[in-house]
Each structure stands twice: as C-alpha cells, then as structure tokens.
Amino acid sequence: MIVSRETHERLIAYEALVRKWNARINLVAPSTLPEFNSRHIQDSIQIFDHVKLSEGNWVDLGSGGGLPGIVVSIYAQKAPLTVSLVESDQRKSAFLRTVIRELSLQNVSILTDRIENVPPLTANFISARALAPLSVLLPMVRRHMHQDGTAMFLKGRSWKAECDEARKEWRFDVTSFPSKTDPDAAILKITGVSHA
Numbered sequence: 001m002i003v004s005r006e007t008h009e010r011l012i013a014y015e016a017l018v019r020k021w022n023a024r025i026n027l028v029a030p031s032t033l034p035e036f037n038s039r040h041i042q043d044s045i046q047i048f049d050h051v052k053l054s055e056g057n058w059v060d061l062g063s064g065g066g067l068p069g070i071v072v073s074i075y076a077q078k079a080p081l082t083v084s085l086v087e088s089d090q091r092k093s094a095f096l097r098t099v100i101r102e103l104s105l106q107n108v109s110i111l112t113d114r115i116e117n118v119p120p121l122t123a124n125f126i127s128a129r130a131l132a133p134l135s136v137l138l139p140m141v142r143r144h145m146h147q148d149g150t151a152m153f154l155k156g157r158s159w160k161a162e163c164d165e166a167r168k169e170w171r172f173d174v175t176s177f178p179s180k181t182d183p184d185a186a187i188l189k190i191t192g193v194s195h196a
C-alpha cells in the first residue's frame with residue numbers, strides 16, 4: 001500500500017522503537033524482526049484495503065506491541081477517528097505510551113486493563129491480532145462494539161474452523177479476505193454479532 005511521506009516516516013520510527021525495546025520485552029517474536037515490515041506493518045495495514053474509515057472510535061484489543069493498533073493510529077492521523085488500545089500488560093503499555101509520545105500521535109489512548117474489565121466502549125471499529133480464537137473474541141466484541149460496528153480480525157490458518165466453532169453460540173455476518181502476507185491467513189470482517 002502506498003502511504004504518505006509522514007506516515008512512512010512514522011512507521012519507520014515505530015519499527016525502530018520495537019527493535020530497541022524488543023531486547024527487553026517480547027513485543028514480537030525475535031525471529032520475525034528481519035522481516036518486520038512485511039510480517040507486521042504490511043500485515044496490519046492491509047486492514048485498510050477492506051474497511052472504509054468513517055468518523056468514530058477504533059478499539060484494538062490485546063494490542064501488545066501495537067499491532068495493529070499503533071499502525072491504525074499512524075494511518076488514521078488525519079482521519080476523524082480516535083483509537084483506543086486495550087492492553088493488560090503494564091510493560092507493553094509503557095512501550096505503547098513511549099511510541100505515542102515519540103511519534104506525537106494525536107488520536108490514540110491506552111487502556112491498561114483486561115478487556116473484560118473495561119467499561120463498554122461502543123466502538124465503531126474493533127481490531128485484534130493473535131489474541132484469541134473467534135469464540136473468545138466474540139463476547140469481547142459484544143461488550144465493546146456498537147451494534148452497527150465492524151470488527152476486523154487478522155487470523156491464522158485455523159480461521160475456518162474458528163468460524164464453525166463460534167457459530168455454535170453466536171450469530172454473525174463474516175466476509176473473509178485472503179491475507180497478502182501469509183497464504184494461509186485471512187482477514188475476517190465481522191458485523192451483526194448476537195447470541196445464537
């Protein structure tokens with residue numbers, strides 16, 4: 001995806017901070033650092049091929065080192081969007097605060113708490129990557145997503161089985177898109193979540 005010079009510079013600065021902090025905190029698997037751009041940045045940014053940003057709030061659940069939440073924030077600096085990163089780990093939250101400060105990100109805040117404990121956020125958009133199977137994510141979506149909201153999940157090879165399992169308890173509309181960065185992975189776009 002082609003991005004503006006400002007966005008590109010912020011993405012480079014973000015990568016440098018991950019590399020610096022990763023020696024102390026396991027933000028990403030060290031084996032993925034040589035391919036950080038494709039494995040993490042491009043993997044996250046492809047969300048925007050499939051969702052049209054509108055005014056509102058975007059909530060990234062289990063942000064860890066900021067994937068995809070920080071990338072969403074960088075990409076949406078000029079959009080009328082606020083971004084909330086929910087991350088229970090104090091040290092990862094400290095890292096995320098550092099990124100926000102050093103990159104002068106204007107639209108993003110951090111909630112250092114468990115997703116289940118955060119008061120409902122009524123999000124227009126929700127994202128999550130490598131957090132939990134769909135049957136565990138959907139109760140979180142129910143709690144935090146506006147009824148007309150859209151959830152974007154970056155999922156690995158088990159995404160079809162996860163959809164089947166989740167349908168035992170939940171109704172939802174799902175569209176899957178092949179990942180550009182991993183032939184077995186998919187991006188799931190989910191709306192209309194309710195109990196079966």
Ligand SMILES: C[S@@+](CC[C@H](N)C(=O)[O-])C[C@H]1O[C@@H](n2cnc3c(N)ncnc32)[C@H](O)[C@@H]1O
Nearest residue numbers: 062063064067087088089113114115129130131
């Ligand atoms: C495997 S990491 C993935 C991080 C990031 N999304 C990524 O793709 O690199 C999962 C993250 O979710 C956080 N997490 C797990 N369960 C959580 C919960 N219930 N509430 C808040 N954060 C949670 C963990 O602390 C961890 O940082």
